[in-house]
Amino acid sequence: MASIADQGAPIPQAELIYQAQLRKVRIFRMHVGITWVALLLIIIFFFSGQNFLGIKTISLDTDFISRNLSFIAGGLGETIRISILSILLAILLALLAALGRLSTFPPFYALSTFYVSLIRGTPLYLQIFFFFLALPQIIPAWAAVPGLWAGVLALGLNYGAYMSETFRAGIASVSKGQREAAIALGMTNGQTMRRIVIPQALRFAIPPMGNDFISMTKDSALVSATGFVHELMWRATKVGRAQFNNLEALIVAAVFYWGLTLILTYFQNRLETRMSKGDR
Amino acid sequence: MAPIVKVSNLDKYFGRLHVLKNISLEVQPREVVCIIGRSGSGKSTFLRCINFLEEPSSGTIEVDGLIVEGGEKGKEHRQLIHDLRLKTGMVFQDFNLFPHMSVLENVIEGPVIVKKMDRTKAIELAEKNLNNVDMLWKKDEYPNRLSGGQKQRVAIARALTMEPRVMLFDEPTSALDPELIGEVLNVMKKVAQEGMTMLIVTHEMGFAKEVADRVVVMADGEIIEQAPPEELFENPKDPRTRALIDRYRSGSN
Numbered sequence: 001m002a003s004i005a006d007q008g009a010p011i012p013q014a015e016l017i018y019q020a021q022l023r024k025v026r027i028f029r030m031h032v033g034i035t036w037v038a039l040l041l042i043i044i045f046f047f048s049g050q051n052f053l054g055i056k057t058i059s060l061d062t063d064f065i066s067r068n069l070s071f072i073a074g075g076l077g078e079t080i081r082i083s084i085l086s087i088l089l090a091i092l093l094a095l096l097a098a099l100g101r102l103s104t105f106p107p108f109y110a111l112s113t114f115y116v117s118l119i120r121g122t123p124l125y126l127q128i129f130f131f132f133l134a135l136p137q138i139i140p141a142w143a144a145v146p147g148l149w150a151g152v153l154a155l156g157l158n159y160g161a162y163m164s165e166t167f168r169a170g171i172a173s174v175s176k177g178q179r180e181a182a183i184a185l186g187m188t189n190g191q192t193m194r195r196i197v198i199p200q201a202l203r204f205a206i207p208p209m210g211n212d213f214i215s216m217t218k219d220s221a222l223v224s225a226t227g228f229v230h231e232l233m234w235r236a237t238k239v240g241r242a243q244f245n246n247l248e249a250l251i252v253a254a255v256f257y258w259g260l261t262l263i264l265t266y267f268q269n270r271l272e273t274r275m276s277k278g279d280r
Numbered sequence: 281m282a283p284i285v286k287v288s289n290l291d292k293y294f295g296r297l298h299v300l301k302n303i304s305l306e307v308q309p310r311e312v313v314c315i316i317g318r319s320g321s322g323k324s325t326f327l328r329c330i331n332f333l334e335e336p337s338s339g340t341i342e343v344d345g346l347i348v349e350g351g352e353k354g355k356e357h358r359q360l361i362h363d364l365r366l367k368t369g370m371v372f373q374d375f376n377l378f379p380h381m382s383v384l385e386n387v388i389e390g391p392v393i394v395k396k397m398d399r400t401k402a403i404e405l406a407e408k409n410l411n412n413v414d415m416l417w418k419k420d421e422y423p424n425r426l427s428g429g430q431k432q433r434v435a436i437a438r439a440l441t442m443e444p445r446v447m448l449f450d451e452p453t454s455a456l457d458p459e460l461i462g463e464v465l466n467v468m469k470k471v472a473q474e475g476m477t478m479l480i481v482t483h484e485m486g487f488a489k490e491v492a493d494r495v496v497v498m499a500d501g502e503i504i505e506q507a508p509p510e511e512l513f514e515n516p517k518d519p520r521t522r523a524l525i526d527r528y529r530s531g532s533n
Contacts (some may be wrong), residue, residue, distance in 0.1 A: 180333055181376035181435075185390035185442060186365045195393055199380050 047251070064245040065252060071239055072252050075232035076260070082151055082231060083217040089156025090163055090216070091209070097164035098171055099193075112164070119161035125222050127154040132226045147228025151220065159216050166208045170201035210268035214261055221257070232256055283342075284309045284477050285330065285446055290339035290350065292325055292501075299325050301501045303339070307446070312478045314488035314509075317498035318524060323481045326498065327448050330479065331368040332361045343367045344445040366394070369439030373451040375431040377423040383410065383434050384419040390442045402441070409437040413467045429460030433467050440471070447471065449480040465491075485528045489513055497521045 045052070049059025093115075100112025119127070131150035174197045182192040224234035232253050240249030285307035292300035299322045307313055317323045328334040329350070330341055336350025344367050348360045377386050387406035391397040397405075410416040413433040423431055432452055439447060449468065453461040465487050472478055472491050482488060488495050489509045496506040497518065505518045516522040 175374075175376075177372060177374050177376040178378065181370075181372060181378070184331060184333060184365060184368075184370040184372075185438075186362060186394040187390075188362070191393055195389065196378055200378075203380065 058247070060248050060251070061245050064243060064248050068239045068243075068245075068249065069252060072232065072235045072249065073256065075230055075235040076256060078229060078231035079217065079220050079233075079260070082148065082155065082220045082223060082229065083213065085152045086155035086159065086216055086220070087209075087213050089152060090159035090212070093156060093160025094163035094167045095198075097160060098167035101164065101168050102171060115157075116161045116164055119157050124154060124158050124219060125225065127158060128222055128226065130154070132228075147223065147226040150226060151223030151229055155216060155220060155223070158219075159212055163205075163209060163212055166205045166212075167201060170203075170205035171197055173204050174200045207268070207272050210264075210271065214264045214268065217260055217264065218257055221253075281308055283307055284344055285479070286340075286342040287330065288340040288342070290326070290329060290341070291337045292322075292329060292334060292350075293337045299501050300329065300336075303501075303503055305496065305503065307477060307479065309477055310475045311493045312472045312491055313480070313494050313496055314492040315479065315481045315496045315498060316483070316485070316488060316524065321498040322501040323498045324450055327450050327479060327481050330446075330448055331365050331370055333370070366442065367445045368448055369442055369444035369446070370448045371432070371435050371439055371450065371452050373454050375423075375428070375435045375455070377426075377431050377434055377438070379423050382420050382422055383415060383426075386423070386434060387438045387441050390438065395442070405443075406437070406441050409440045410434070412440070412470070413437045427460060428456045429463045432456065432464045436464075436467055436471065440476075446477045446479065449478065449482070451481050451483065453482070453484060483528070485513070485525065497524065 046057050047060050048057050050057055097112045097115055100108040101116075103109050103112070128151055131153045132147060135150055135153070178196055178200065179192055182196045187195065220231060221233035223229045224231060224237060227234070236249040236253035237246075240246035283306035285305070287303060287305045290300055290303040291298070303326060305313075315323045315327065325334055329336045330343070332341070332348065339350045341348050341350065341364065343364055346360065346364055346367060348357075348364050377383075378389065381389065384403065384406055387410060388399070388402040391402040391405065392399055407416055407419065410419055413436055415430060415433050415437060418426060418430065418434075423434070426434065436452075452468065453464050456464065461484070465484065468478070468480070468487075469491050480488075480492070492509050494506055495509045495512045497504050497512070497516075497520070499518075499520045505512065505516065505521050512521070513525060516525055
C-alpha cells in the first residue's frame with residue numbers, strides 16, 4: 001500500500017499543528033534565554049567599575065577575587081555536608097512529627113505540636129547559637145566539633161518542623177479507601193502505614209521537600225556565625241574582613257550559592273518530571 | 281448444615297443515629313446472598329460490620345466458627361477482629377488498588393505481608409487467581425493504566441488470593457461505566473460457580489436474579505424481606521420491596 005507522502009499529498013494537518021506548537025515553544029524558550037543573558041550582563045555592568053552615560057557603577061578588586069577564589073570555593077564541600085546531614089535529620093523528625101500530629105494518643109500529639117510550635121516560634125539564627133552554647137555542656141565530647149553539630153541539629157530541627165506539615169498533608173492525601181483495603185486484607189495499623197500510606201505520602205511530599213532542601217543549603221550560611229564551621233559563608237567573611245574586601249568576598253560566595261541552587265533545581269525538575277510520568 | 285456466617289442481633293449507631301436495628305442473618309456455605317435496598321437503607325454499613333470495618337455497637341458476628349462480639353475493646357478483641365478479617369475478603373466500590381504497586385504486587389501484598397507466605401508461592405497463587413479473572417496479561421501494569429472493570433477484576437483476585445472463606449462485595453459495579461459492568465459481573469458469577477460463599481450489596485437486579493440463591497431486602501436499617509430471587513421478584517410481599525423492584529424495572533427497560 002502506498003503511503004500518502006508517496007502520492008505527493010501534503011503533510012497531514014496534525015503534523016503541521018504539532019510542528020507549529022514545537023516552534024512556538026522553542027521561540028518562547030529562546031526569548032527567555034536571551035532575557036536572562038541580558039539581565040546577567042546588566043548586573044555584571046553594575047560591578048564593572050565603568051562610567052557609562054553618567055551611571056556610576058561599583059568597582060571590584062578583581063585581583064583579590066582571583067587570589068581568594070579557591071579559598072572560598074573550599075567551603076563548598078562543608079556547605080554540602082551540613083545540608084545533607086541536616087536534611088536527613090529533618091526528614092526523620094518531620095515524619096515522626098507528622099505521625100504524632102495524626103496520632104490519637106494525647107502524649108504523641110502533644111509532643112509533636114509542642115516541638116513544631118517551639119521551633120517555629122523562635123528564629124533559626126537563635127537556635128543555632130543555642131545549640132552551639134548548650135551542646136558542649138551536655139556532651140563534652142562534642143566540644144571538639146561544636147559548630148557543625150549545633151548547625152546540623154538546629155537546621156534539622158527547624159526544617160523538620162516545617163516539613164512535618166508537608167508530610168502531614170501527604171499522609172492526609174492518601175484516601176480512606178486505601179487504608180480500608182489494607183485493613184480488610186488483615187494488615188495491622190503499622191503495616192498499613194509502612195506499606196500503603198507512607199510510600200504514597202512520600203510521593204506527594206517529594207517535590208516540596210526538594211524546595212526545602214534548596215532553601216536549606218542557603219540557610220546553612222547562618223552556621224558560619226558560630227565561627228567554627230568553615231563553609232562558604234565563613235570563608236567569604238574571613239578573607240573579606242582580613243583584606244577589607246568584604247563586598248568582593250560576598251559576591252564570590254553569592255555566585256557559588258546561586259550555582260549550587262541552579263544545579264539542585266535542575267535535579268529537582270528532573271525528579272518531578274519523572275514522578276509525574278510514573279504511576280498514579 | 282451449619283451456617284458459615286451468622287449475624288445475631290446486630291445494632292449500629294452513628295452518634296445518636298440508629299442505622300442498623302437488631303439485624304440477624306445466617307448464610308450457608310457456598311450460598312450467594314444479594315443485599316438490595318435504597319441508598320441509606322444501611323446495606324453497606326451492614327456489610328462493613330461483618331469484617332469490622334465498622335465496629336458494631338452490639339451484637340455478634342460469627343464467621344466459620346469464629347465469634348466476635350461487637351462493642352468490645354482490648355487486645356484480645358483486636359486479635360479476634362484480625363482473625364475474622366483473614367476469613368473474609370472484601371471488594372470495594374472504588375476498587376482501592378494500591379497505586380504504587382503493580383497488579384501482581386497488589387495481589388501478593390496480603391499473602392506476603394499478612395500471612396508471611398513465601399514469595400514464590402504467593403506469586404504462583406496470585407498468577408492463578410489473576411488468570412481466573414483474565415488479568416494475568418496485565419500483571420506488570422500499574423493500576424492507573426487499567427480501566428475500571430480491569431481494576432475491579434484485579435481487586436477480586438487480590439481478595440481471593442488471601443483464600444477467604446467468605447467474600448464481601450460492596451456495590452462492586454456502582455463506580456463503573458455501563459459497558460464495563462458485564463465483565464465484572466461475569467467474574468463474580470464464575471467465583472460463585474466455583475463454590476465461594478458471597479455476600480453482595482448491589483443495585484444489579486438482573487445479576488441478583490440470575491446468580492443469587494437468596495435476596496435480602498433492607499430498608500431503614502432493617503431486613504424487611506428475604507426470599508429466593510424468583511419468588512422475591514415475582515411476588516414481593518412488602519410494598520417497599522415492590523417499589524424498589526418497580527423502580528429498577530422502569531429504569532433498566
